[in-house]
Amino acid sequence: MTRSEAPSPAPAAAYGGGAWRDFRRRVGRNRAAMVALGVLSFLVLVALVGPYVTPADPNDQNLRGVLQGPFSPGHLLGTDQLGRDILSRLIVGTRVSLFAICLALVVAMAIGVPLGFLSGYSGGRFDALVMRLNDAAMSFPPLLLAIALVAVLGPSLRNAMFAVGILMAPRFLRLVRGVVLGLREETFVEASRSIGTPTRLIVWRHILPNTLSPLTVAVAVTAGYAMLSEAGLSFLGLGVQPPDASWGSMIREGFLYYGRSPWLGIFPGVLIALTVFTFVTLGDGLRDALGREERSES
Numbered sequence: 001m002t003r004s005e006a007p008s009p010a011p012a013a014a015y016g017g018g019a020w021r022d023f024r025r026r027v028g029r030n031r032a033a034m035v036a037l038g039v040l041s042f043l044v045l046v047a048l049v050g051p052y053v054t055p056a057d058p059n060d061q062n063l064r065g066v067l068q069g070p071f072s073p074g075h076l077l078g079t080d081q082l083g084r085d086i087l088s089r090l091i092v093g094t095r096v097s098l099f100a101i102c103l104a105l106v107v108a109m110a111i112g113v114p115l116g117f118l119s120g121y122s123g124g125r126f127d128a129l130v131m132r133l134n135d136a137a138m139s140f141p142p143l144l145l146a147i148a149l150v151a152v153l154g155p156s157l158r159n160a161m162f163a164v165g166i167l168m169a170p171r172f173l174r175l176v177r178g179v180v181l182g183l184r185e186e187t188f189v190e191a192s193r194s195i196g197t198p199t200r201l202i203v204w205r206h207i208l209p210n211t212l213s214p215l216t217v218a219v220a221v222t223a224g225y226a227m228l229s230e231a232g233l234s235f236l237g238l239g240v241q242p243p244d245a246s247w248g249s250m251i252r253e254g255f256l257y258y259g260r261s262p263w264l265g266i267f268p269g270v271l272i273a274l275t276v277f278t279f280v281t282l283g284d285g286l287r288d289a290l291g292r293e294e295r296s297e298s
Helices: 018-028 031-052 086-122 124-138 142-153 157-184 187-194 199-210 212-235 247-255 263-297
Strands: none
Touching: 018 031, 018 263, 031 086, 031 263, 086 124, 086 157, 086 199, 086 212, 086 247, 086 263, 124 157, 142 157, 142 212, 157 199, 157 212, 187 199, 199 212, 212 247, 212 263, 247 263
16 A cells, blocks of 8 residues: 555544433433522523513612512512612623633633644643643632733623633643643644644544533533622622622622521522532532443443
C-alpha cells in the first residue's frame, strides 16, 4: 500500500459515535442523575414560560399589604417589604438566575476551551506561558477578584457574570489542556499526523469529540459554583439591580427582615440550595458514567 493509499484513522476512536452513545446510556442508568436532570428540566421550563403565567406582577407594589405571611389571600408565599408577591418574584428570578449561569459558562468556555486546545496541542513555550498565567489566576480567591472586576465594570448582572466567567475560565483551560495532552500522543492521532492530515482536521475529527464527555461533567459541576457566585454578588448588591429579581437579590432584600419575616430569605435560599444540589448530583452522575466508560476501555 502506498503512502497516498494509507487509510485515515477511524473517528470511532473518539466520542463522535458509539462511545458517546454508551456514555449517554450509562448516565440514563443513574437514577440520581436522571432525577437531577428532571429537576433541572423543570427549572428550565419555569424560566421559559413562568414569567408569562405569574399570579401577579412581580414588581407591583402594595404598601397596604407588606410582609404578609405564606398562604395569605391572593399571595401563596406571602409578600415582601414592598407588598410584592414573593411567588411571582421567585418565578421571574428563576429565569434571571439560570440566565446568569448560562452567561458565566459561555464566557468561561469561550476563553478557557480554545486556550486549552492551543496550549495542549502546541506545547513548548506557549504552553508554559499559558499555564504560568493560568496558575497565577487560580491562586487568587475567586470571589474577591469578581468583586474587584465588578467594582471596575459597574454593578449589573451582565458585568457580574462576565467577571465570574473570566474567573472560571482557568478551570476549563486546565481540563481541556490535560485531555489534549493525553490525546496528542495517541496512536490514531499520530497516524493522522503521519499521513499529512491538517492539524485543524485532527483537532476537529479526533481531539474535539474526545473532550465532550469531560466538558459535560465540568459544565454540570461548574454551574453550581456559578449559581452560588451570582447569589453572593447579588447579595452584596453587585449583581441584579432593583427592581429586577434574582434569588440572590431576594435573599439580600429579606436579610433585614429575617427576624420578623424569615420567609423572605428562606424561599429563595431553598431554591438556590436545591439548584446547586441538582447540578452537583448531575455532575457526579456524569463523572461516574465517564469513569465506568474509561475502566471498560482499559
